[in-house]
Amino acid sequence: MKLSNNTRLEVRELTKIFVSGRRKITAVDQVSFEIHEREIVSLVGQSGSGKTTIAHMILNLLKSTSGSIIFDGKDIKDIKKKIYWRNVQGIFQDPFSSFNQFFVVKKVLRDSFKILDKSFNNEEKDKIIIKALESVNIDPGDVLEKYPFELSGGQMQRIMIARIFIIKPKLLIADEPTSMIDSILRANILKLFEKLREKQGTSIMFITHDIGLAYYVSDRIFIMHRGKIVEAGSAEQVIMNPNHTYTKGLIEDVPTLHKEWILTKRS
Template sequence: MTGAAPRRTGRLEAIDAGVVFRSGFGGRTAKAALKDATLSIGGDRPTIVAVVGESGSGKTTLTRLLLGFQAPTTGKVAYRGVDLTRMDGAGRRAFRREVQAVFQDPFEVFNPFYRVDHALFTPLKSFRIADDRATALALIERALETVGLRPGETLGRYPHQLSGGQRQRVMIARALLLDPHIILADEPVSMVDASLRSTILQTLLRLKDEAGISLVYVTHDLTTAYQVADSVVVLYAGSVVETGDVEAVIRRPRHPYTRALVDAIPSPDPDVPWDLSATEPTEAGTGLPATGCPFAPRCPRAAVACTAGLPPLAEIDPGRRVRCLFPMEAA
């Protein structure tokens, strides 16, 4: 990865997208896992968008929606301006190549009976990227080196013969082989130890800076979000409650929930992880019909108006959106 970053223009966006899961007899029990989610990644210039929120807030649901694994119940998800559910074969093929995923536990992605080579050669074959094995191998070796792995010590091994951090980096290398425009990474470092975590996060940053790849970085740890992201999307109980430039959102939170998170930082030391699960119990289990702001029951600023309906995600400053009728002062 040397020289000028290639231009990658694919833009992926969720527009007012909602997901309702139905269960029970006749689907009578409904659960809104995501409501009116809006997020845009890629396009003119590479960025890293962090999606933060406590357990059950809807992060994985949003990721699966953006990958087309889950159809929205309301709203839409579009790539290059085309609704994922209305893409033709060529569009879907381009989407599947240009938008890649890296998950929390790569062990689940590997077939334990195959050497890791299999997971690397297969996408090259299915997308007909390399004509022969030697070309494929050269691409694989380059991708492994990009993520800080030595090909000689990685290829030929079975998944269980690699460490968790190595497996995770093989998965990132696998995503890179397809020359993606966008990578969605759902908790990519939560299973690895602190030293490897920073190595992998540095790799993600380099992918943006040197390869021009945009990333959605999903995490419950605001410290790492702050370290790598340009902008942040804060989820609470399935709702995007605040979005904006990461520095601005964390330095001057405007939604009372984001503010509570910032106040809950145990230490100004950036090496101490800032774990959202350390805050109060979640209200994320709210079932349908959901009326009002989901944070109202915990909010020190809540008023009667807050229970009337989900407040709009209003732009209160350029690039800054807050879903709150009574946002915190800008100071």
């Protein structure tokens, strides 16, 4: 697929040092990369490598120690949060924690319209909600009147993605969104990312510790190790011809199932 070269997000020498007492942890160390319009990139690394810290800084939930984040040509420090979050949204590992447990799905999804600058009445909202649920292959009748605890992790994760179909951000940061879902459903979630990109032109940063999943879904892969990006390139390049020993180790750990995916994508 042909990619646009317009830069959506640019991260420049981004650093985060956590200070707790006398201890300093450099969670993110001088990281630079860009994400283009309609591009799906994966940030891959083992637990503790700094992935979530980067996600939180890009989502403007956490301040950087130094460096900058430029969205559509503007430093995010100079963009009002409400406007920024209309454009840049996140989904996380545990969809239940992002949901109010006391609200039914209909209420949660109606509330997601609050961030938009246009106002809708409930009837208009519900039409859009139903379309969004259908986009993520959920029968609205199955979920609209249910509370989160009545739904499975896979359903909840798809409802989180339905929210993204409603808000239509330009950039989605998805931080290990499939790690609580079994492997068959995982592929379906990843297909929804492709659909978001196709239908809405969304740029997506997919964060995972699984380089097989990263290969399956992304145009480019960034490998993170101890706070630094140690390797970056097209998905094919990184998987078929890795440069860094750390990347080679990650590839050796890919389970068989994903090796089949790799073959599928190649053919």
